[in-house]
Amino acid sequence: MSDFAIQRIDDATYHVLDPGASSFYVLEGRDCAAVIDTGITEGERIRRVVRKLTKKPPVLLVTHAHPDHVYHATEFEKIYMSHRELEMGPVLFEQMTAGRGDILRNSTDIRTGAVIDLGGRELEVCEVPGHTPGSIVFYDRAHQQLFCGDAIGSGIGVWMQVMSALPLTTYRESLIEFGRWLVERGGRMRFFGGHGSQQFMTSLPSGWNPLGMGLLYDMIDLVDGIVEGTIVGRESAAPVPGTYERCLHAEFGRAQIEYRSDNIR
Ligand SMILES: [Zn+2]
Ligand SMILES: [Zn+2]
Numbered sequence: 001m002s003d004f005a006i007q008r009i010d011d012a013t014y015h016v017l018d019p020g021a022s023s024f025y026v027l028e029g030r031d032c033a034a035v036i037d038t039g040i041t042e043g044e045r046i047r048r049v050v051r052k053l054t055k056k057p058p059v060l061l062v063t064h065a066h067p068d069h070v071y072h073a074t075e076f077e078k079i080y081m082s083h084r085e086l087e088m089g090p091v092l093f094e095q096m097t098a099g100r101g102d103i104l105r106n107s108t109d110i111r112t113g114a115v116i117d118l119g120g121r122e123l124e125v126c127e128v129p130g131h132t133p134g135s136i137v138f139y140d141r142a143h144q145q146l147f148c149g150d151a152i153g154s155g156i157g158v159w160m161q162v163m164s165a166l167p168l169t170t171y172r173e174s175l176i177e178f179g180r181w182l183v184e185r186g187g188r189m190r191f192f193g194g195h196g197s198q199q200f201m202t203s204l205p206s207g208w209n210p211l212g213m214g215l216l217y218d219m220i221d222l223v224d225g226i227v228e229g230t231i232v233g234r235e236s237a238a239p240v241p242g243t244y245e246r247c248l249h250a251e252f253g254r255a256q257i258e259y260r261s262d263n264i265r
Helices: 045-054 083-088 088-098 099-103 168-184 214-226
Strands: 005-010 013-017 023-028 035-038 059-061 080-081 115-119 122-127 138-139 144-147 190-191 234-239 246-252 255-259
Touching: 005 045, 005 138, 013 045, 023 045, 023 190, 045 083, 045 122, 080 099, 083 099, 122 168, 168 214, 214 246, 214 255
Parallel strands: 035 059, 059 080, 144 190
Antiparallel strands: 005 013, 013 023, 023 035, 115 122, 122 138, 138 144, 234 246, 246 255
């Protein structure tokens, strides 16, 4: 079996980091287990990993429809996802989901306010449109655990240069709403992202840069600065996926972003 690194968060919650540095999470309730995202490991079945962690029947919760988050959706019968992902349009949706489009179109649509009950363990849903139109986060209020996929970045800064990304003006509104939603819930949650632990990149010293409320508020200022023209990115080392164009990179405090100059408004 491939090299999956398993980290126990608590008695009923696990983080699995796949060999390509994509994360998924296993949360056990009394009746069933939630698997949040799937990672992308070719030639493997993640159900084998999940089964080692829980005997409860698993349901798949998708933070967003990118291949490194839905690749193993074929292994699940019950799937929840925001159908705002379909706003990408059918061609991009099919590309972004690595051919899992039909399965995901048949999933249960969830939006802000939805609650998924695993039996004695509830997960609240909040939409954070930006990285994709239907990016959502899952919050376990009792355990103060927030599972946020790539909504505010993970591993490295947030990727807003991808073709599925909404304009930065929309993302700014999403982040402000998201901040309010978290503050209403006490604002002291632990954040778990889509790609292991967040690292600083480029000009900042490399090292651990955990997701959290501080980073979220820096992200609001960063996106606001770009929209208002007070922050201008420099050319990034990363090309826009699927093109030879370079995207832009900008930083503010602990927040970092890759974006396209034609997708600000
Ligand atoms: Zn993503
Ligand atoms: Zn990702």
